[in-house]
Amino acid sequence: MSRLPEYLRALHALADSGHETVSSEGLANAAGVNSAKLRKDLSHLGSYGTRGVGYDVALLIDQISSVLGLTQCRAVALVGVGNLGHALAGYDGFANRGFRIAALVDADRSRVGEEINGLVVRHVDELPDIVAEESISIGVIATPAPAAQAVADQLVAVGVTSILNFAPCVLSVPDGVDVRKVDLAIELQILSFHEHRKASLTALPATGGSALTALPGGLAATETQEAIGT
Amino acid sequence: MSRLPEYLRALHALADSGHETVSSEGLANAAGVNSAKLRKDLSHLGSYGTRGVGYDVALLIDQISSVLGLTQCRAVALVGVGNLGHALAGYDGFANRGFRIAALVDADRSRVGEEINGLVVRHVDELPDIVAEESISIGVIATPAPAAQAVADQLVAVGVTSILNFAPCVLSVPDGVDVRKVDLAIELQILSFHEHRKASLTALPATGGSALTALPGGLAATETQEAIGT
DNA sequence: CGCGATTTGTGCACCCCTTCACAAACACCT
């Protein structure tokens, strides 16, 4: 599930700091989750710790990496080298964690040929060749919203079955294709909501605020500091 | 809840294309959710549509904007102008949706003074002044992981109660401070997991794959194309 | 003015996730 990458990151941090084993509670703290939840998650993987001792860090890293399919480096194609695409192309957090940006693509021919971080931008029409050459397994869309659906269709057409979408729009794709969406503005809006709520509550601590801000408790009780979605 | 921003985005798109009213099903499709869920969400807001007609687009935009606290433009401070921070500073998706990047901050004095998108980078030690001047309500952390906790502490110290964290680490903050985390590598790893699963299943359609890949169904059935977390 | 079509709002059942709490298992120490 979606917490495994977080566990993996925490495990790498623990390994770097010299830990050989971790208790479920130690790892849970590092990953920011409940220890019972972590144990249940790990038990679903079939990976066994040792009672009285904990989990072997190196073994668990191998197990989780294997489940996530990170044993080999995955090649991703990045479509759209605008503001955001530029940053993603240079983001070193990908290479450190088993991903290689293998191709930069844009629909704007005036951008084709530009070199970013050692990669030359190619035209989106070359996608069939690119995917074949580099054995791309994931496509990242960092285009403006109006172009995103067309790009997604092209990616699907050339056999990409996993898409990370930064464009603020809903993509429709065939069954069997996974889409994950990251909308930076939405994240801020959610924070704005909490901020607005806190402001209303402190202003009217007795009444609980106006009808608009005094939502049923469940609405505001949302998971936070979790990796996007699940 | 976390779906409201998505509804709001869909509503703006509908308004731009000239729609006066929307049915719950139309809006649900545009936002990529179930229509019953959407109606229930909207009913929790206390906003009323008209039976037999649908929802008034403009009215609903006002309602949701009000609930999210987007009636006034919110000022955000961006800490860390490295690769990612640079892109975020130039990202136009923020300004279009009620946010204004009011300050760029970095701990590296060699970056202080640099101008990005019309804003001058200032030193992180000036945060108290900056927050006071610009009435910052949200802080965005785009620093490397080792620096993130210290930055978060500084933000909290100067009164920021909402933080969007792009650094791959868990932040510990006092109660009352909201942290949302966006880890781009984790998104890719989740896609990698699905990709790995799909590959295993197609390779061994009869047996269902090895023990490692044949996880209990629930593990793979994760929400997708949802805005990060909730 | 009345009727049918359409759409909202919601009660209900279901299912998954979360969390607590405890028994089983292991290592260490004496």
Next chain:
DNA sequence: AGGTGTTTGTGAAGGGGTGCACAAATCGCG
């Protein structure tokens, strides 16, 4: 070798979200 303390793995309870299905309400048309 046995006792003791620690930690895992899991059964059970609780809560919350999700989706179905239907009653209530509104509009448009004859």
